[in-house]
Amino acid sequence: MDDLLADFVAETREMLESIEGEIIAWEADPGDRERLDSIFRFVHTVKGNCGFFDFPRLAKLSHAAEGALGEVRSGRRAANARLVTAVLSVIDRIAAMVDAIEAKEEFPEGGDEMLVSALEDSEGAVLDVAASHPREEVQTARASQSSAAPRSIRLPVELLDRVMSGVSDMVLARNDLARRLRETPDAGALDGPFERLSGILSEVREGISQMRMHHIDHLYQSLPRLVRDLSNELGKQVMIDFEGGDVELDREIMEMIRDPMTHLLRNAIDHGIETPSRRIAAGKREIGLLNVSARHSGNEIRLTVTDDGKGLDPAKIVAKAIETGVVTEQEASRLSNEEKINLIFAPGLSTAEEVSEISGRGVGMDVVRANLERIGGSIKVTSKPGEFTSFQLQIPLTLSIVAGLTVQAGGHQFAIPQSYVLEIVRRRSSSVETTTLGANRLVKIRGNRIPYLALHDVLALPKNAGKDEGEASDLADILILVHVSTGDRFALGVDSIFDYEDLVVKPLAPAIMATGFYSGSTLLDNGTPILMLDMREIAAKHNLVSATRASKSPSLEADAKKIVKKAAEVMTFETFDGLECAVRMPMVLRIDTIDPATIDYHGKVAQTIIDDRLMPLVGIGPQHETEETVRTLRLSDGTSSLLYAVARISDTQPLTSEIVPSDDPAYEGTVLLNGRPVRLIDGHQLFAKFARPDEASNGLSCALPDDEWSKAILEPLVVAAGYRVERNVENCDVAIVMGDAPPAQTEQAAGRVIRLRETEIARESEQGTVYRYDRDALVAALSQATGGNAA
Amino acid sequence: MTEMLLIANIDGRRAAIPASEIASVIEIEEIVAVPMAPSHIVGLTAMRSQALTVVCCRSSLGLVPMQYKRGDRAVVIKIDGHQYALLVDEVEGVVMSSSEPEPVKGGFGEHWNRVALGKVETSGEPAVLIDHKQIVKGPQALAA
Helix, strand or coil, rough: HHHHHHHHHHHHHHHHHHHHHHHHHHHCCCCCHHHHHHHHHHHHHHHHHHHCCCCCHHHHHHHHHHHHHHHHCCCCCCHHHHHHHHHHHHHHHHHHHHHHCCCCCCCCCCCHHHHHHHCEEEEEEEEHHHHHHHHHHHHHHHHHHHHHHHHHHCCCCCHHHHHHHHHHHHHHHHHHHHHHHCCCCCHHHHHHHHHHHCCCCCHHHHHHHHHHHECCCHHHHHHHHHHHHCCCCHHHCCCEECCCCCEEEEEHHHHHHHHHHHHHHHHHHHHCCCCHHHHHHHCCCCCCCCCCCCCCCCCCEEEEEECCCCCCHHHHHHHHHCCCCCCCCHHHCCCHHHHHHHHHHHHCCCCCCCCCCCCCCCCCCHHHHHHHHHHCCCEEEEEEEECCCEEEEECCCCCCCEEEEEEEEEEEEEEEHHHEEEECCCHHHCEEEEEEEEEEEEEEEEEEEEEEHHHHHCCCCCCCCCCCCCCCCCCCEEEEEEECCCCCCCCCCCCCCCCCEEEEEEECCHHHHHHCCEEEEEEEECCCCCEEEHHHHHHCCCCCCCHHHHHHHHHHHHHHCCCCCCCCEEEEEEEECCCEEEEEEHEEEEEEECCCCCCECCCCCCEEEECCEEEECCCHHHHHCCCCCCCEEECCCCCCEEEEEEEEEEEEEEEECCCEEECCCEEEEEEEECCCCEEEHHHHHHHHHHEEECCCCCCCCEEEEEEEEHHHHHHHHHHHEEEEECCCCHHCCCCEEEEECCCCHHHCCCEEEEEEEEECCCHHHHCCCEEHHHHHHHHHHHHHHHHHCCC | CCCCEEEEECCEEEEEEEEHHHHEEEEECCCCCCCCCCCEEEEEEEEEEEEEEEEEEHHCCCCCCCCCCCCCCCEEEEEEEEEEEEEEEEEEEEEECCCEECCCCCCCCCCCCCEEEEEEEEECCCCEEHHHHHHHCCCHHHCC
């Protein structure tokens, strides 16, 4: 019997959830027969089940609702707002009773009759249904229902979790096995089956992760009701619109963003969207629009909540922030508007002139942000006064698998969630200045002074034993630039870094969690447990996350601006000839890795294919021919680009020393970097010599005759010469026509005309024409024809 | 009522833990230290690809910590979904209790009182029945 009862509760809940939207839709369009039918079916089913289980009150309520809806169905009665409200109240009451049934509690007596009579006599009854149904009760009923919502997959959640953690363990066991296989000689025969096992396991793992996934629609379903209730209460008209309902999200995360989402919507309706009269006065539609959209973006979900209300007023927010001491006046004056409105996430800031019942529940935007950050997400706001406010939320896809960077400090290994890592700076290869201010230290990375923490100090570990104590600077070898939240950055010093790995993070025992340094543990491939660092807490412990987080970043940026005479930066590398060279940073477009098979060494300069284009490849010749992939710098002068093959890329660093001119024209001169002479590549010379113009780089167009020969043979030649082929004769800079073309065609040509002839030897009538296979003459004619334009 | 008890040796004393609470007894391999953790938390160790929190029973009692080495025995228990390995000097074996736990006049002494549930008689010598949850909590529970 208990099992049946549990099924009844689960089934009713599931139906309740899906029916919510239907009711709102039905209210908007009472003539919608389909919605009416599904609501009718719901109460009918509940009534049927109640008879079986002997819940007389539930049966009576559902019976009354069924009766009223039945009358509407048969056309004897029209659906009006009062009826809808009455039906809603009944459904709420059913939900609350179902909760009580599950909790094996007695549902408080009374109230049912009023609900029933509200249903029965919608015309005459003057009784206020809302009053008979205290708001709080609805709230609690909703809250408990929503928290139980994911259970509706009809599978004990615990079982699902157990299977999940089982699969995670299998992955770890597989990794362990892999390690042992590697260590075992002559285990070759096991490779095949092991590969197969690995393959199957990753498939299972993927499947299991999907089991945790839910369409975000699930979250959306509960929102229209919230919007309806709130807007009714506040006398506003609000329409809510959803996008991306099929985006999938870990159900655990979905539960964790439910409250922040609800809060954002409450805020939007309460403070954002104006009353209908004000909206009309402002020239807007009477009905306010709320938009919630979700989309995938790499490893995270981006959720946007936008309202077309009055927007945020930066001046007001700043005034409040100054009043509550979040920022000083001086700091505030340096903030951009965007930074100003993002102050609403600072603790203790509520901009509402009076705290209202709806959003003034002691939950501020700081709590919303804290909740999101706890799951590794983030939030920011943009707004235009009078037009809109838009909150952008970034949420990780799943909680249990985290991409992490493994590091070592003081002889211990730790993992850092990759989402916190901005950049890794190797101190050995780039100059990092430090300053000590009081007891704290700052490092200067590319002109920004950033607080510095050594991980071994943070964890009170001994300094890396292998390190030479006599070294001038006691800065760690590797600095990890960490960002904890908008604008808050610090450099974490570690002894070495290992690798990025996908880590299956497990919770830690409470005693370890209580230290506040760790967020979980995970096992490495070799089976060793490793601790995941809680970067937020570590930053907070060192006062690196201030209440005025948003105000931190501008001062950093201001610092950067102050350093006007910022040194030019160069990238250093080693050529295939073993020379240490440097190239000015602005020239480097990016670093490409190319397949050696695509390199063509014939000709004066090697060339290779990249992005389906042939590119000159400098710095490598037939004597360097290699089987390995080749790293190249893609250099650009703005209009053309070329590739420079390098044996090894060292670093980027500021150009601090003087340039000593060199007699080799390929180099600007020699510079001193880290105490070593480095040749600085002369970009001018390089491009003058090797650059191949990018497509249509001369910006000129050429019209061709419309025949097969021109398309197959002439066009490639013209394109290679840097012209864009233009079909319309009137718009071209130069037109090529066949000698026998009618004069009319040539008269239209806007630019110069080149006539081609069929035979090698010109006839008398063909003066001034070019033989069509005389390549040099043709190219010369082209450049002559456009000479004036090009210059 | 009688029950199965695991008798372990902590600082030379016989301590009993109800066998029903014990998941297994393992030999410690490598322990990864947890910097900044309370002193009785020795670190983490892996058992069948799961991380266990290793607790030193002696430290938890406020005694001189154990100098553990590979192969030392630990008793694995589970509290609120977390697995702990309790480092003990020695594991004697499982015996049947022959009495209900009962208090002892004068208590068990400053270190043991916090974790002791009472004296139990076994087929051999009596032992102190200990509360494994208190062991895991460690000495800071006293201050709290």
